[in-house]
Amino acid sequence: MTRNRRFGLSGLAILLYQIGSVAFSVHFGYAYSRNHKVIPRAVLPLPDFHVSAADALHILYVFCIAHAAVFALLAFRCGANRFDEARRFTTEFLGMLVAFTFSSLYVYLATDISYDPQMMAATGVLLSAIFFATYALFRPRNLRPRRVGVPGAFVEGALGTLGRLFTPAGLLILAFFFTPLVMGKLFYSNRQFADMITHLRVVLSARADSDWVLVNAFGSQKFRQPMLAKQAPGGSGDLYVLEREGRLLRVPYPKGGEPTVLLDIHDKVGPAEIENGTLGFALHPEFGKAGAPHANDVYVYYTAVKDKTQINHLSRFDLGAGSPEAASNSEQSLLALEREASGFHNGGSVEFGPDGYLYVAFGEGLRIPKFKEPGEVLRGAILRIDVNETPGTTHPPAEPPKNGSAGHYTIPNDNPFVGQPGIREEYWALGLRNPYRFTFDPQTKLLWAGDVGSTVWEEVNVVEKGRNYQYPFIEGREKTDVPPPAQIFGEQRGPIYTYEHSAYDRAIIGGFVYRGGQWADLQGKYVFADNYSGKISVMPAVTTEVDKVDVITRANQFAQRGVSSLTQLGDGTVLVTVLGEAGNAAGEVMKLARGAEAVAVAKAEAAANAQTAETPYSAAATASLFTTNCARCHGEGGKGDGPDAAKLPVKLPDFTDPAFHAARSDEALATVITQGGAAVGRSAMMPPWSMVLQPAEMKHMVRYLRELGGRAAGAKQP
Ligand code: HEC
Numbered sequence: 001m002t003r004n005r006r007f008g009l010s011g012l013a014i015l016l017y018q019i020g021s022v023a024f025s026v027h028f029g030y031a032y033s034r035n036h037k038v039i040p041r042a043v044l045p046l047p048d049f050h051v052s053a054a055d056a057l058h059i060l061y062v063f064c065i066a067h068a069a070v071f072a073l074l075a076f077r078c079g080a081n082r083f084d085e086a087r088r089f090t091t092e093f094l095g096m097l098v099a100f101t102f103s104s105l106y107v108y109l110a111t112d113i114s115y116d117p118q119m120m121a122a123t124g125v126l127l128s129a130i131f132f133a134t135y136a137l138f139r140p141r142n143l144r145p146r147r148v149g150v151p152g153a154f155v156e157g158a159l160g161t162l163g164r165l166f167t168p169a170g171l172l173i174l175a176f177f178f179t180p181l182v183m184g185k186l187f188y189s190n191r192q193f194a195d196m197i198t199h200l201r202v203v204l205s206a207r208a209d210s211d212w213v214l215v216n217a218f219g220s221q222k223f224r225q226p227m228l229a230k231q232a233p234g235g236s237g238d239l240y241v242l243e244r245e246g247r248l249l250r251v252p253y254p255k256g257g258e259p260t261v262l263l264d265i266h267d268k269v270g271p272a273e274i275e276n277g278t279l280g281f282a283l284h285p286e287f288g289k290a291g292a293p294h295a296n297d298v299y300v301y302y303t304a305v306k307d308k309t310q311i312n313h314l315s316r317f318d319l320g321a322g323s324p325e326a327a328s329n330s331e332q333s334l335l336a337l338e339r340e341a342s343g344f345h346n347g348g349s350v351e352f353g354p355d356g357y358l359y360v361a362f363g364e365g366l367r368i369p370k371f372k373e374p375g376e377v378l379r380g381a382i383l384r385i386d387v388n389e390t391p392g393t394t395h396p397p398a399e400p401p402k403n404g405s406a407g408h409y410t411i412p413n414d415n416p417f418v419g420q421p422g423i424r425e426e427y428w429a430l431g432l433r434n435p436y437r438f439t440f441d442p443q444t445k446l447l448w449a450g451d452v453g454s455t456v457w458e459e460v461n462v463v464e465k466g467r468n469y470q471y472p473f474i475e476g477r478e479k480t481d482v483p484p485p486a487q488i489f490g491e492q493r494g495p496i497y498t499y500e501h502s503a504y505d506r507a508i509i510g511g512f513v514y515r516g517g518q519w520a521d522l523q524g525k526y527v528f529a530d531n532y533s534g535k536i537s538v539m540p541a542v543t544t545e546v547d548k549v550d551v552i553t554r555a556n557q558f559a560q561r562g563v564s565s566l567t568q569l570g571d572g573t574v575l576v577t578v579l580g581e582a583g584n585a586a587g588e589v590m591k592l593a594r595g596a597e598a599v600a601v602a603k604a605e606a607a608a609n610a611q612t613a614e615t616p617y618s619a620a621a622t623a624s625l626f627t628t629n630c631a632r633c634h635g636e637g638g639k640g641d642g643p644d645a646a647k648l649p650v651k652l653p654d655f656t657d658p659a660f661h662a663a664r665s666d667e668a669l670a671t672v673i674t675q676g677g678a679a680v681g682r683s684a685m686m687p688p689w690s691m692v693l694q695p696a697e698m699k700h701m702v703r704y705l706r707e708l709g710g711r712a713a714g715a716k717q718p
Contacts, residue, residue, distance in 0.1 A: 011080030015071055018081075018092075021130045022067045023060055029123030030056040038121040052500075054547035055113040063103045063123070070099035083138035090160040093131055094170065097177050100124060104180045109200055117184045132157050187649075212553040213602035214536070214576055214590035218256030220608070222585040223249075226577040227278060228565040229589045233285050233352070235570020241589060244277035244564075244579070245269060247324070248298065251589075262298075263317050264324035268331075269302050272582070274343030276303040276310070279436075282350040282358065284387070296320030299334070299358060299387065301350045303343070310341040314350065314360055316387065316408060334387065337378060337404035339366040345434040345452070349510075354445045357412055358387050361449070363434040364471065368403050374423045374430055374489060376402035380471060382435060382447065382463050384428035385409040397425065416466030416490065423489045430490060431469035437510035437565055438463065441541065448541070450510025450528055451495070454480075458508040459495035460528060462543050467493040476500070497539055497546040507531040509563050513541040516572020519594070527574065529555065529563040536566075536576065536592070555590065556606060558692040560628060615696060622704040625697060629689065638708045650683040661709040669702045 030051065032038070051059070074095045075081065081092040100123075108115040135157045164170050186193045217229075225244035231237060231253070239253040246266035249259035269278055280301045286292035296319045304311045318330035339346075345363035353359050364380030371377045378401050386394040387409050394410035401424065417423045423430075438449035451459040451469065457476025461469055468490035472482040476498040499505060511528040526541040534555035539546045555563045557578045567575045573591055580586030593601070615621075627636060633652060635641040640652030653660050672680050676688030689698060 007075055007080045010082070011075060014080060014082060015068075015075060017134075018071050019064055019068050021127060021134075022063050025123045025127035025130065026056070026060040026063050029121075029126050030059070030119050032126075033116060033119040033122040036118075036122075038118050038125065051114050051116050051119060052547060056119075057547075058111065058113060059103075059107055059119075062106055063100070066103040066106070067096065067099040070095045070102075083134045086139075086156060086160045089131075089135045089157060090164045093128075093157070093161050094164060094173050096127065096131065097173055100127070101177050101180060108180055108183065109197070115184070117181065120180065210552050211596070211599060212536070212592060212594050213598050214553060214555055214578075215593050215598060215601045216605055217254070217573075217575055217589045217591040218251070220605070221251075221256045221589070222580070223577075223587045223589065224585050225272070225277070225579045225582060226564065226587045226589055227348075227579075228280055229567055229575050229577055230281075230283070231569055232283055232288050234288075239575075239589070240281070240283065241577075242278055242281050242300075243587075244272045244582075246272075246278045246302065248278075248281060248300070248319075261324045262319045263300070263327040265300070265302065265317075265328045265331075268304055268313075268328070270305040272303075273305075275346055276305055276343045278302040279346060279348030280350045280361075282352055285352050285356060294388070297387075299350050301348055301360060303346050305341065305343070308341050310339050310343065311404065312337050312339060312346055312362070312366060332408050333405065334385070334409050335360075335378070335401075335404065335406055337362075337366055337401060338368065339403070340368065347434060348436045349438045349449075351439060353384070353440055353447070354442075355412075356386075356388070357384050358409070359384050359428060359438070359447065361432075361435040361438055363436070364432070365434070366403070371402045374427060375421070376424075378424060378426055380432050381430040382428045382432065382438065382449065383426040384412060384415055385426055386412055420489075422487065427489075428465060429463045429467045429469065431467075431471050431492070432461070432463070433471040433475070435461070435463070435510070436508075439510070439512040439567075441513035442515055443513070444541075446513075446543070448510060448513060448526060450508035452507050453501075456501055457498050458501070458505070458530070460497040460508070460510070460526065460539070460546075461493075461495050464493065466490045469493055469495070494545075496543065497549065499549075505530045505533045505535065509565060511566035512568050514538075514568060514572075514574070516568055516574070518572040522574075527566060527568075529566055529576065531562040531564070532559045534558045534562050536563075553592070556588075556602075556609065557586075561586070617700045617703055619704065619707065622697070622700045625693065625701065626704060629692060630701075633685075638705065648683075648685050650685065655705050655708045656710075658709055658711065661706060661711045666702050666706075669705060670698060673698050673701055 074092060078088060078091055081088050083089060104120045107113055132154050136154055165174050183197070187197055223241060223243055227242045227244050229239050229241045231239060237253065239251045241249045241251055241259070243249065246264060246269040247261055248263040250262055251259045265278065278300060282299045284294035284297040286294040287297065289295050298317050298319055299314065300317060301314050304313055313333060314335040316332040316334060317327050319327050321327045321330045342365065345365035347361035347363035349361040351359050360383045362379050362381055362383065366377060366379035368377060373379065389410045394412050396410050397406050400406040411418065411425045415425050415428065417427050418425045432449070432451050433454060434452035435449040436452050438447055440447055447463045449461045449463050451461050453459060453475055457478065459476060468488055470492055472480060473484040474480065477494055507530060509529040509531050511526065513524065513526050514522040522538060524541055525538040527536065527538050529536050534557065535551045536553050536555065537549040537551050539549040555576060555578050557580055561579045561581055563576055564579050565577045569575060576590045576592065578588050578590055580588065631642050632644045633642045633648065634655065635645065638655030640654050645652050668680065672682065672686065674688060674690045676684065677686030678684035679688065693701065
């Protein structure tokens with residue numbers, strides 16, 4: 001009988017060894033399952049999952065705690081397991097099965113972690129192998145009539161375990177062990193089951209709402225698609241607000257009120273669609289200093305679209321010229337680069353660095369295949385130039401880029417690629433895709449950029465001199481199918497933080513490292529947003545990899561109308577510009593606020609906005625909303641054949657099918673659109689849209705779907 005075996009120090013050591021084995025197995029099970037399939041598709045056809053490293057760590061904790069509890073209980077009941085006695089070993093192994101199943105059920109049901117059966121299987125196989133191997137090593141030879149060796153011990157252990165499984169307790173354990181697998185299978189074959197699980201997960205993993213909100217920085221003032229708001233260098237006084245169509249405004253701050261138009265270049269910009277428009281601006285460090293040569297200079301980055309050609313401009317304007325038109329006419333072009341007219345990935349930020357040089361973000365969209373890069377064109381990079389054209393420490397570019405013109409700037413002699421053949425000297429760092437927004441941390445002087453990714457990954461990068469951020473051959477931390485170029489300029493560097501696209505998260509808006517005095521818990525944190533989901537996130541501003549961020553609040557408008565920039569003012573106020581609908585003054589300069597009072601203000605503003613947002617139905621406008629938000633899954637024509645449809649576990653409905661419409665009331669359609677599939681007992685893969693669309697737009701969407709089905713909204717049910 002093993003019951004009275006002393007636990008003692010060696011028992012404790014073995015217990016720790018077992019828990020260590022659990023941690024080891026979860027860790028390597030995770031690493032292995034990222035690249036390999038343990039359960040073949042033929043056995044269990046499951047989609048691919050991505051478990052983040054932070055989630056894997058969470059899983060590791062859960063597993064260690066559950067196993068420690070079960071092993072300790074068994075040691076208390078049956079004495080220490082020393083891996084040297086068959087019966088005691090099989091008891092321990094069965095205990096492990098219970099702990100293992102319990103942990104994976106917990107992760108599956110009570111957290112918001114992607115549950116990856118492949119990872120669980122890899123972990124289970126590893127852990128079992130370690131247990132059996134240990135038993136094979138410690139099994140005392142003298143107890144056995146024949147030497148059976150290590151393989152024999154494996155067989156003995158396995159037979160012992162199997163034998164015990166066919167007892168009533170064993171059968172129970174076996175049934176329990178298979179529940180996660182059966183549930184995983186059901187999840188992908190039975191919609192009702194999947195919905196039930198999704199509900200359970202949402203309820204069990206819900207976190208308390210944060211008390212951070214965004215409120216209009218001026219009470220109720222609106223702008224036409226505000227792109228960026230800044231104070232003059234020095235960080236006090238009025239706000240300078242850039243509107244996408246081409247106006248730069250000065251607005252009294254903090255009281256708000258009638259803006260002064262300083263610059264209007266809308267005729268140069270042309271239609272500001274897709275990612276085009278007036279994207280960024282920087283006031284010269286001498287701005288506002290009476291008598292200084294650059295006291296009125298602003299540097300603006302804008303895209304100019306005319307007759308299907310697109311030129312991306314970096315220009316200087318003189319805000320002291322007397323009128324917005326005169327300021328527009330004072331344009332001096334620094335860079336004018338032609339690109340193919342797709343409108344995507346232009347970059348956008350322009351900032352003066354702590355060294356007084358101008359840093360400019362160009363997106364990778366400037367590719368023109370006939371030119372060699374990076375020697376002949378400037379793209380996918382942060383550039384560093386001297387707009388003061390300082391003699392001695394800087395020099396003029398040898399020739400303009402092949403796809404455009406250059407002027408009114410020089411290149412600092414200490415730029416990283418000066419004198420290097422095959423790459424233009426303006427490059428400060430390259431290998432970026434669309435470094436749309438960047439800022440300098442006033443304390444560490446580091447340049448923090450949000451790099452908008454292609455189909456999968458968004459990145460936060462600390463962009464350093466002469467580094468290569470690996471696009472297009474690596475995105476996030478993953479290789480793409482683009483082979484690396486023959487010559488990679490600059491030392492390669494990966495992102496600090498990277499997040500995967502989801503139904504909502506798809507375009508990072510880089511922010512800043514918070515150094516204001518208002519909120520101690522934001523101190524030293526990097527604050528950024530996602531344009532599409534409106535999430536405002538914070539993470540430690542460290543230069544090593546970060547796995548997890550905290551989402552503190554959401555903007556009130558999303559996607560094409562969502563967040564366009566984040567700024568911190570001299571007094572520590574955090575501003576967030578939100579675009580709003582094109583063609584209207586529906587955008588806002590918001591500020592971060594906190595507490596019950598701020599929450600009440602935000603709610604009142606949301607209610608007021610909802611009232612003014614009631615616009616009459618337009619089939620064309622709603623079709624365009626459908627294309628933007630729904631076509632990915634439902635297909636352009638609503639037949640259920642969008643590019644993402646194949647990846648979904650359920651069949652999508654055909655909105656052109658009259659039978660679909662006959663079976664559903666307007667209310668039912670409105671509910672599923674507003675609250676998502678899970679709310680009406682359908683697949684949670686149909687996301688809720690109440691956060692993205694205005695109430696009126698959701699009503700319009702019902703009418704639009706009805707029209708696709710050849711039926712008027714409000715028709716009587718059969
Ligand atoms: C990420 C993919 C995805 C996107 C994007 C999406 N849907 Fe869906 N939608 C689904 C899935 C999956 C279903 C099927 C749900 C089911 O039958 O369980 C569905 C079902 C529906 C249904 C039918 C529900 C019913 O009663 O059968 C409506 C209506 C609908 N979606 C409207 C929309 C609208 C409007 C949009 C855009 C604003 C949209 N969906 C965007 C995935 C998506």
